Amino acid sequence: MSFLPASGAVPDGAGERPATVVAADELSCRFGAFKAVDRVSFEVRRGEIFGFLGSNGAGKTTTIRMLLGLLAPTSGHATVLGLDVARDSESIKRRAGYMSQRFSLYTDLTVIENLRFWGGAYGLGGAALRRRQEWALDAAGLAGRERDMVRDLPGGFRQRLALGAALLHEPPVVFLDEPTGGVDPEARRRFWDLIDDLAGGGTTVFVTTHSMDEAERCHRVALMHAGRLLALDTVPGLKGVFAPDTVVEIRCPSAAQALERVEGMAGVLEAALFGDVLHAVLDRPERRGEIAARLSAGGFDPVAVGSVAPTLEDAFIHIIREEEALIDVRSRLAEPDDTQRVTGGGPGARP
Amino acid sequence: MIRRTVAIAVKELLQLRRDPRTALTLLGMPMALLLIYGFALSFDITHIRLAVIDQDGGRAAREVREAFVRSGYFDLVAAGTDARALDRLFDAGRVQAALVVPAGFGESTASGAPVELQFVLDGSDAQTATTVLGYARQIVGSVTPTVRAPASLGPVTARPLVWYNPDLDSSRFLVPGLIAFILMVTSVIATALAIVREKERGTMESLRSTPLMAIELLIGKTLPYLLVASVAAAGSLLLAWAMFDVPIRGSLFWLAVVTLLYLAGGLGWGVLISTLADTQQVAFLVGLLSSMLPTLLLSGFIFPISSMPRIAQAVTYIVPARYFLVALRGIVLKGAGPAVWGGEALALVIFGGAVLALATARMVRSL
Numbered sequence: 001m002s003f004l005p006a007s008g009a010v011p012d013g014a015g016e017r018p019a020t021v022v023a024a025d026e027l028s029c030r031f032g033a034f035k036a037v038d039r040v041s042f043e044v045r046r047g048e049i050f051g052f053l054g055s056n057g058a059g060k061t062t063t064i065r066m067l068l069g070l071l072a073p074t075s076g077h078a079t080v081l082g083l084d085v086a087r088d089s090e091s092i093k094r095r096a097g098y099m100s101q102r103f104s105l106y107t108d109l110t111v112i113e114n115l116r117f118w119g120g121a122y123g124l125g126g127a128a129l130r131r132r133q134e135w136a137l138d139a140a141g142l143a144g145r146e147r148d149m150v151r152d153l154p155g156g157f158r159q160r161l162a163l164g165a166a167l168l169h170e171p172p173v174v175f176l177d178e179p180t181g182g183v184d185p186e187a188r189r190r191f192w193d194l195i196d197d198l199a200g201g202g203t204t205v206f207v208t209t210h211s212m213d214e215a216e217r218c219h220r221v222a223l224m225h226a227g228r229l230l231a232l233d234t235v236p237g238l239k240g241v242f243a244p245d246t247v248v249e250i251r252c253p254s255a256a257q258a259l260e261r262v263e264g265m266a267g268v269l270e271a272a273l274f275g276d277v278l279h280a281v282l283d284r285p286e287r288r289g290e291i292a293a294r295l296s297a298g299g300f301d302p303v304a305v306g307s308v309a310p311t312l313e314d315a316f317i318h319i320i321r322e323e324e325a326l327i328d329v330r331s332r333l334a335e336p337d338d339t340q341r342v343t344g345g346g347p348g349a350r351p
Numbered sequence: 352m353i354r355r356t357v358a359i360a361v362k363e364l365l366q367l368r369r370d371p372r373t374a375l376t377l378l379g380m381p382m383a384l385l386l387i388y389g390f391a392l393s394f395d396i397t398h399i400r401l402a403v404i405d406q407d408g409g410r411a412a413r414e415v416r417e418a419f420v421r422s423g424y425f426d427l428v429a430a431g432t433d434a435r436a437l438d439r440l441f442d443a444g445r446v447q448a449a450l451v452v453p454a455g456f457g458e459s460t461a462s463g464a465p466v467e468l469q470f471v472l473d474g475s476d477a478q479t480a481t482t483v484l485g486y487a488r489q490i491v492g493s494v495t496p497t498v499r500a501p502a503s504l505g506p507v508t509a510r511p512l513v514w515y516n517p518d519l520d521s522s523r524f525l526v527p528g529l530i531a532f533i534l535m536v537t538s539v540i541a542t543a544l545a546i547v548r549e550k551e552r553g554t555m556e557s558l559r560s561t562p563l564m565a566i567e568l569l570i571g572k573t574l575p576y577l578l579v580a581s582v583a584a585a586g587s588l589l590l591a592w593a594m595f596d597v598p599i600r601g602s603l604f605w606l607a608v609v610t611l612l613y614l615a616g617g618l619g620w621g622v623l624i625s626t627l628a629d630t631q632q633v634a635f636l637v638g639l640l641s642s643m644l645p646t647l648l649l650s651g652f653i654f655p656i657s658s659m660p661r662i663a664q665a666v667t668y669i670v671p672a673r674y675f676l677v678a679l680r681g682i683v684l685k686g687a688g689p690a691v692w693g694g695e696a697l698a699l700v701i702f703g704g705a706v707l708a709l710a711t712a713r714m715v716r717s718l
Contacts, residue, residue, distance in 0.1 A: 068560050090562060098560035102553025108369045109362065120358020121561040166557075 021046050021173050021204040022067060026076035029062050036062040038227040039076060044206055046172075049199045051218030052208040053316070058224040060208035061101060064175050067206075068098055081173060094122070097166040097174035101181070104162050107151035111142050114150055115165060122169035129168070136164030139194055156187025160194060173204040180214065192217050212312045221312070223319055231319050238315045245285035247310040250278040252295055252303040261298055265291060272317055279314055355563055359571025363545065367575060374579070377541055381533040381583040382590050388529050389595050396482050402429035402440050402449040409457030415468065418494040419450060424486045437471060447473050448483055526591040527679045528652035531672045532643070534584055534610070535617045539642040540635060541576045542621030547634040550625075565714035569707070573618040580614050581607075588683075600686030609682065609692070612699040613675040617642065619706035626713040646672040674698040 022044035029037040037059040044050040052060045065071040067080055069089020078085045080092045105114045115136055119129040137143045140160035142153075150158060159179060166174060176195075180188045192214065199205050199219075207218065215221045216235055223231040223238070231238060246269075252258050255276050262271045262280055267287040271280040282288070285307065292305045367374050403416050419425045425448070429440055440446040451469035459466040470487050472480045549555040558568065588606075591597040599606065621638060628634035648654065649663065650672035656664055667673045674695035681687035681695075689696065 070556075070559055093560060094562045096560075098557065100553065100556045100560070102556060104554055104557035106362070106366065106552075106554060108366055113362070113365055117358050117362040118557075118561070120354055120361070121558065121563050123354050123562060125354050 019046050020044070021048075022050070022078070022080050022206060024063070024067070024076070024078040027063065027066060027073050027078045028075045029059075029066055029071060030074040035227045037066070040224075040227075040229045041076075042222055042229060042232055044173075044204060046204055047199055047202045048220060049195060049205045049207065049218045051215045051221040052206065052224060053210065053212075053215045053218075053221050053312075054208075054224030055210055057226075059227040060224055061177055062227075063224075064098070064177050064206070064208065068092060068096060068175060094169070095171055095173075097169070097171035099162050099166040099174070099176045099179050101177040103158065105150050105158060105165065108149070110147050110149055111137070111140075111153070111161060112146035114161065115168065118165040119168045124169060132168045132170070136161070136168060139164045139167075141190075154187070155183040156190060159183055159187065159191055163191070163194060167198070167203075171203070173206065174198070176205065176207040178208050178210070180209075180211070188214070212316070215312055223316060225320050225323065228323075230323050231315075235312060238312060238319075239310045241315055241318055242281060242310050243284075245307040246282045247308055247314055248280050248282060248288055248291075248305050249308040250280060250291070250295070250303065250305050252278075252300040254300060258295060258298075258300045261295060261300070262291065265294060267291075270318055270321055272314075274311075274313070279308070279311075281314065281318060352564075352567060355561075356567045356571040356574075359563070359568060360574045363572060363575040367579070373541075377537055377576075377579045378583050378586065381530075381537060381587050384533050385526070385529055385587050385590055386594065389526055389591070396479055396486075397424055399425050399448055399483055399486075400428045400446045401425040402431070402437060402446040403427060404431055404434050404437065404449060404451045406432055406434070406454040407452045407456040408432075411457040411460045412452040415452060415491070415494055416450065418490050419487075422486065422490050424483075441471075441473055447479070448487070450487075523595070523597050523684060524680070525652075526595050526597045527683055528650070528672075528676055530584065530587045530591065531613070531650065531675050531679060532646045532652060533587065534580055534614060535642045535646045535672055536639065537583065538576060538580045538614050538617035539621040539624065540638040541579070542573055542618045543624040543628065543634040543638040544631055545572055545576065546622060546625035547628050547631050550629055551631060565711050569622055569711055569714060573615075573622065576621075577611070577614055577618060580617075581611065584610050584614070597683060599683050601682035601688070602686075605689060606679075606682050609675065609678045609696055609699065612696060612703055613671060616671045616699060616703035616706055619703055619710050622710035623706060623713065626710065645670040649673070651676055669702070671699055671702045674702070 020043050023042075025041050026039045027037060027041070028035065028039050040059070040063060052063065054060050062071065066073050067078055067085055069085050069092050072086060081095055083091050083095075085092060106117070109117065112133065115133045116129070119125070119132060124132065134143075137146065140157055140163075142148070142157060142161060145153075150161070153161070163174075163176070163179065166176075180191050183191070195205050195207065196217070207214070209215055218235070220232065220234050221238060222229055231241075233240075250258065250262065255273060255278050259271055259273050259278055262268055262278060267283045267290070269281040269283055271278055273279075280291070282291075288305045288307070292303050295303045295305075367377075401419060403419070405412050405416065416427070416430075420427050428446055429436075434451055437446075437449050437451075440449070449471040451471065453467065453469065456466055456468070468491060470484070470491075472483060474480045546555075549558060588597075588599065592599060620642065624634055624637050624641065628637055645666075646652065649656075649659075649667045649670045651667070652672065656667050656673065659667070678692035678695045678699075681692045685691075
């Protein structure tokens, strides 16, 4: 695929496109007393698959909407392709792609009618539009099915078509807001293959998700929680928050009851249930035998405790618990005239 | 700019084509309503049950009675000589009007002396009574010269001469009003729904992320409905001509211009509603109420503006149908040119411009 040429409108890129495609600096959005996004700072590099991981309500969509200029930041600022989101939203809209969380195609139009419309909305026409339509049909695997009604397409096809429609104008950066909601794993895999291709071609992909599997496929992952960015690193980097061999897997009968026991044991920092298996984070690897013995004594036989490679979810839970513990400590230390009191989400940002 | 606007308009037409129910409603509803209301909404009163009390019994009295029957408005249901019978007839609702010819009527008319006829009316329905009284005056006026002795000078009577609508056929007067009413309701609701639908389906969020400007979205969204509404307007006028003998005496060109101006205001109003409503239900209700009631009540469609309370009269100035009706009746019934309704056309331009500007401003904010 090809890209829009570097434009003179990009202020800090003299000839060369800047390596930083998205930059947020203390970006915040507040709805009344509720801080949807709270002083978030990050940079996204060209050609990167940048994952925005967090549960619903973590502020992911709000951040994307601010980056596209659909929502004005309450404070802080951000640039996309070197353009200020508060001032140059028109230019950003022309040069960025966006696939919203809600299905963005018209189900009562055919595949090709949708592509023609979205191409037209981006001001494309003639040969350029036809070329990009071909590309989008190919990418979605819908070549030959141009006249199918979108409402008759399976979810996976729809999602790839929506992605194709968001990329008709060959944007150098595309924002995908939970793009694979409600599609089966196979369709999800194919969607991500498409994302890999895009990034391989130099397109910057900013994608939000609450799925750990999807986050694993990102080059870097920003962890959002309650409007705040808690961590930003590569996947291995995020998993590296644990000391070696301190993450263990505990297999035993009645894992749910065992969880209560394990949580109360000395040396167990965190414990969580993953299906019928327990994951626990220990203060040192040597605790393993101790835990096995105590569970066994508690009637949870047979028990097996072995170290496992931490999953992203382990890291996610760990980081959020640490953050919440920190908030807890801070709120006890908080001064009565703390200006951050009104937030409800705990005082202040990280230092 | 053009490309993006066209993209929206084409998409809207495609969606309209896929949704034949809406398309048919927009095209067929105005004409169906016109037929239904055209027949039902008639202020012409006929078959008035009449009693004649003839205390004279002469030739002149018979002529007056015949004139009433011949007029076609009255059905003679009772005749007698005793005026006291009237009480019973009115109470039982058997008659709505009674003509009393006093004794000596024939002699007086023959001698040229002033004569009086008594016309008794059931005034419980004031509007009907007024209309019937009008008929009676006309009929009596028309027979006066023939019953009067030819040689002598009789009383001076006014001879009404009604222009443009000589039969005082109310459908000629009402059908243009109906067209104004129907066009306003459909144009407002169609556009409001078309835009709110995008909000409901979530496609608005995606539209907002494109370089589409508010004005492009506005034009692209309203143009298809302007087209559909124009077709509906032409169909309604044609139907009015075929079914209700409403002539189009004036220029079709000016008719089209004035109608388009009027529709632009309605479409703009629909867009304005769409920026306030978040669901199609709300948009439909607000659209219906805000277009139907003023057009029906405050436009001069049914109730003459001059007989409204002062405050209601003031409100009529912001009802576009008020202006459109004057221009439409002028063009259709009188063949009048822009010199006559130019002020009204200007008012439509101002209304349309203001509403569209407001709608665009609100869209910019929400876009």
